[in-house]
Amino acid sequence: MFLNILTLFLHVLTVSSLTLFALRLGREALVAWLALLIVAVNLFVLKQITLFGLSVTCSDALAVGYLLGLNLIQEFFGQKFARKTVWITFFISLSFLCLSQIHLAYRPNGFDTTHSHFSALLTPMPRIIFASIFTFLLVQFFNIILFSRLSNHTSFAGRTLITLLTSTVLDTLIFSFLGLYGIVANLPHVILLSIAVKSLVSLLSVPFVMLSKRVMKHETV
Template identity: 30%
Template sequence: MSNELLWLVLMVANFTSILIFYRYFGKTGLFIWTALATIIANIQVLKTVELFGFVATLGNIVYGTTFLVTDILSENYGKKEARKAVLVGFLSLITMTIMMQIALLFKPDASDFSQDALVTIFSFMPRIVIASLAAYWLSQLHDIWAFHLWKKRLPQTKYLWIRNNLSTMISQFIDSFVFCFIAFWGVYELNIFWSILWTTYFFKWIVAAADTPFLYVAKFLYDKGKINELVKNEA
């Protein structure tokens, strides 16, 4: 199976997973997904692949889904709940980094076969996490702010796609720019670096556009009372 087809399959799998988490666990499920997505994305981003003739990093899809999550929360629950999801992702990354750095300090047994692989992945993780935290915090807060800005100007449900895309696509640029400069400047040759930056944004832009139908599905499920909230809102 080609990388391009796998990429499309992975994108659909991510969006479908979000709807499943949301349908059966409500906004709690979206918080859980945010924690999973931020951790998975920061591991996948270490792998570079060729997609549609360009060099790109993995992790773009699963990380891009965190913007769909905050847009769902913003639309259905408000700005406060969306910001909670950002904080969940932020703390999840910090926690993972601390735990894995401590794990690397343990002296492996002679029977161990994973230490070298773990060092390869997680010894680079602090720089990735610093880059991700800065990019994630700035871009997500902008996304929430911009979404509600457009919601005030275009409150009707039929304009949901405009609110989603205008807020997310600009936020994705902020994210890609900040992340790549902190994480990869000086790591790759300049031609590879610029290719990663622009293709990262391009693929995130595609993800942002592709998530729109799933946002409408989430809105439909919420409006029809089909969401199983684990924690009921107090009246």
């Protein structure tokens, strides 16, 4: 279990650092990075691990990384572009679903050893993707609106943390019931620990929010 906790911290550090690096490259790179994250979230959510004695999935750091990236886009490139980013990543999710189901439709020959593994990973995809899409659109637009409402009342770090915490709770509750019910071993464990882990990840991401200001200041010099 200690190794999983250590891996989680490394995961947060990696995702947050790559998000800042994408920001440094420009808004196109950040959108591409978020598109990759949304595909990875839907795929990696199928793996179950144990953290602090409870069952949880492996995608929490990725989900918070996506919300962090979306907040960075809204802060530096505006609400209109943030909304466009949501629709772009929505398109990527649907495209991945289509491609994965076409891939499964091919009949393997006698030499293939991978089809059963692909089937185990990709067969739950339609349910997970549709649950993800519904949750995704609801939570992302909620996140954009809340972030905008807080812009005149809190600091960048403050409103980022508030929106991350609020959105992750909403995201976890909706997606867990729609996408994971009957798939994971213990849904209440997944919900409670996912909220706890995502809240911890959100807190750990705050220093990267502050670093983003320096990254963009350096970019404009």
